[in-house]
Amino acid sequence: SYELTQPPSVSVSLGQMARITCSGEALPKKYAYWYQQKAGQFPIQVIYKDSERPSGIPERFSGSSTGTIVTLTISGVQAEDEADYYCLSADSTGSYWVFGGGTKLTVL
Amino acid sequence: QMQLLQSGPEVKKPGTSVKVSCKTSGFTFASSSIQWVRQARGQRLEWIGWIVVDSGDTNYAQKFQERVTITRDMSTSTAYMELSSLRSEDTAVYYCAADQGHTKFDPWGQGTLVTVSS
Numbered sequence: 001s002y003e004l005t006q007p008p009s010v011s012v013s014l015g016q017m018a019r020i021t022c023s024g025e026a027l028p029k030k031y032a033y034w035y036q037q038k039a040g041q042f043p044i045q046v047i048y049k050d051s052e053r054p055s056g057i058p059e060r061f062s063g064s065s066t067g068t069i070v071t072l073t074i075s076g077v078q079a080e081d082e083a084d085y086y087c088l089s090a091d092s093t094g095s096y097w098v099f100g101g102g103t104k105l106t107v108l
Numbered sequence: 109q110m111q112l113l114q115s116g117p118e119v120k121k122p123g124t125s126v127k128v129s130c131k132t133s134g135f136t137f138a139s140s141s142i143q144w145v146r147q148a149r150g151q152r153l154e155w156i157g158w159i160v161v162d163s164g165d166t167n168y169a170q171k172f173q174e175r176v177t178i179t180r181d182m183s184t185s186t187a188y189m190e191l192s193s194l195r196s197e198d199t200a201v202y203y204c205a206a207d208q209g210h211t212k213f214d215p216w217g218q219g220t221l222v223t224v225s226s
Binding site: 035054098099 | 143145152153154155158167169170203210211212213214215216217218219
């Protein structure tokens with residue numbers, strides 16, 4: 001079955017840049033979506049279609065794609081950005097969706 | 109404002125079924141798809157399946173293929189997810205999310221805790 005691979009954790013100092021990667025074989029052909037989930041809350045979309053930012057999401061959140069890897073970048077990390085981040089994409093058929101394992105972002 | 113409002117928490121016995129509802133508002137239900145996702149405590153998000161509201165076509169993750177049914181009621185703009193033959197491992201928060209317009213899985217419902225316990 002199709003898998004998306006994320007690092008389990010990323011740590012970054014306040015105000016620095018955080019990068020969270022997600023790798024998957026179908027990513028060159030399928031869009032990726034990124035979600036932020038804080039403890040006890042439902043997920044919130046922070047990036048759609050690889051690099052588009054929904055309205056209301058701060059400009060410090062950006063997304064990029066290169067081959068089989070997509071990256072969520074948070075520039076100038078704030079304390080409130082500490083959360084779990086999940087990537088989401090479809091398999092090559094487009095019929096089945098898969099989440100990455102999630103990355104816990106810790107702000108030091 | 110787009111909104112998905114889910115039904116309340118459920119406690120079920122092993123072997124029984126649960127049906128979770130997801131009432132939508134603020135967007136054109138008929139033009140959307142509704143996704144279902146679950147998350148066990150401390151675990152990753154797990155995709156269950158989806159329904160194309162207009163056609164009623166569904167697609168389920170292989171893991172749930174034999175036990176899940178996703179339906180919709182156009183008259184009330186509500187989607188449903190029914191999971192049968194429940195076991196303790198099905199204890200999780202179940203979410204619905206909408207595909208509409210230019211994006212997928214946005215917004216999300218608030219989640220429904222389903223507890224399976226004897």
